Amino acid sequence: MNQLDMEIIFNKKKKEKPSSQTLEFGKVFTDHMFIMDYTRGQGWHDPRIIPYQPLSLDPSAMIFHYGQSVFEGMKAYLTQDKDIVLFRPEKNFQRLNKSNDRLCIPQLDVDFVLEALKKLIKVDNEWVPEAPGTSLYIRPFVISTEPYLGVAPSDSYKFIIIMSPVGSYYKEGIHPVKIAVETEFTRAVSGGTGEAKTGGNYASSLKAQEVSESLGYSQVLWLDGVEKKYVEEVGSMNVFFKINGEIITPELNGSILQGVTRTSIIELLNHWNIPVAERKISMAEIREAYHEGKLEEAFGTGTAAVISPIGEFLWNDEKMVINNGLTGEISKKLYDSLTGIQNGTEPDLLGWITKVLTAESVK
Template sequence: MTEQQIEIQLTAEKKQKPAFDSLEFGKNFTDHMFIMDYTKGQGWHDPRIVPYQPLTIDPASMVFHYGQTVFEGLKAYLTKEGEVLLFRPQKNMERLNRSNERLCIPQIDEELALSALKRLIQVDRDWVPNVEGTSLYIRPFIIATEPYLGVAPSKRYQFMIILSPVGAYYKEGINPVKIAVESEYVRAAIGGTGDAKTAGNYAGSLKAQELAEADGYSQVLWLDGKEHRYIEEVGSMNIFFKINGEVVTPVLNGSILQGVTRDSIIHLLKHWEIPVSEKKISIDEIYEAHKQGLLEEAFGTGTAAVISPIGELFWKDEKLSINGGKTGELSKKLYDTLTGIQLGTVEDPFGWTVKVKEENPHLVKNS
């Protein structure tokens, strides 16, 4: 199946675009979407780009009842030269298939999925925002659509991609956020689905998030599900600490999501010859490092916010101020470098960015 075999149906009535200088995250969606179906015995079939529209789906569809669904998140960026760049999109497609494996969803053709993503962006290219700090958020996802109330893998699925022009994920931007260490609820456990990007992981995190926000905190710091001692993630992001000159991040253990931004940060730090290690990190170690004045910086990493500095941790009724509540020098350098690579303003020594070619008018057509 090739790019040219993707059927394209253009919308007859384009939407009014939002003001790109006042975008919220995930509120607006482009004119078109990509859909591909899976039927057991037939495989994935009928890839198509169609006008953005509501789904017609049976109430008994298994996704509603047993949560068999996975998703991804990545971005497209508009350079000063007017080129559209993707950042390591192949890594997202690889992770989507790892999530598929865990949720018993059939593997997708990663190259076809990436081609479909590029074609969709070509069709809706004028939705890529051109204001500083904005981007086009890309959401690929798969849902189980077989109408059957039985606990078993579905025999039918839909793979879709939707696009959304976005501003900053956190209103604080690159400014530090306050984080509450979660002492009751658990995000995931080893052997569970923590290393898959599936909806249930996020639904299960909402209660703790809601309570933290009520107390004035932006997110929660998740501890492990067994001993409730070892640090795993912060909100829906991976986390890093700079302690006495060394950067440390929790080692991937089966319950931590393998973040693309996380991997990119580790590559950058090694490239700069800054000591970085992946290991089990207890909250007690962080508390002790803070007490001794060795906790220099902390920050979350993820596609949506890129880098989110942490200015305060709240644990056991004690507020731990980090770097005086200010953005650390390393956090700022990582943010500027990574966003610079994504926007094409900083040299990309790793070959991470992928250019979306200009639209070929012969390929974009009404079907």
């Protein structure tokens, strides 16, 4: 498939763009979208950029009945020099293919879809917001479209990319969030789909999320699905703990999503020669460290939230307030460094940035 084959239909009725100062997360979408179809025997075909619009699907399309879908989350940033850049986009598309494999969805050509994304951003470059802390959120996803009521991999799919200018994922911003530890419900187990980014994982998390929000907590911390003992991840983030000077994050075990931000944080900590360990860690160990005064920080990492300090855990009716509910030193340093690399105020020493448009070519 050649990038030159891509059709572009421009939207003649462009939307009014929201103020960068009042952006919410995932509420407004750009003027255009990318779409490409898959048909068994033909492969991926007909790549095109078209006006953002509703989809027309048969009521028997398999996505509605069996949930065969995957997605990714990434961002485009406007740097201080007014360039438009992406942060490690190849990692997201490689992970999308890993999710595709788990859900029996055909593989995508990473180089091609990355070029398609760059083209879409160029078409909608005016939508990349300028205010500090804002970005253009990018949602690539695949859905099964074959009209068939049978439990089997679909014979047809759509790969779509939509984009949305966003502010902070949490209303708290970089300020610490409160997290409830989930002890009743299970999101995923090893051998399931926990390490794939598929919609079903998020659907199964909604009940626990609803309960935690009713108690005044922003998110849920999931424990392992077998013993309900070991920490796994927060609903929208991987999680890290600083205990007695060491940074610890749960090891990947088949039920935890391998976050691109998680990987980047580990690489950044190693670059700084700060001890970081990937291992099993139980809530009992965290509670013990808390009571001994050794639980110094906790924070979540993810594309949407970037770095989100955790100021309090609720576990078995016990509240553990971390660092007096304040943002910790490591959390702040990681946030400043990562966002600095993304917005061009810090050097990209590890080669993570992909430039889409230079300031001269941005409208």
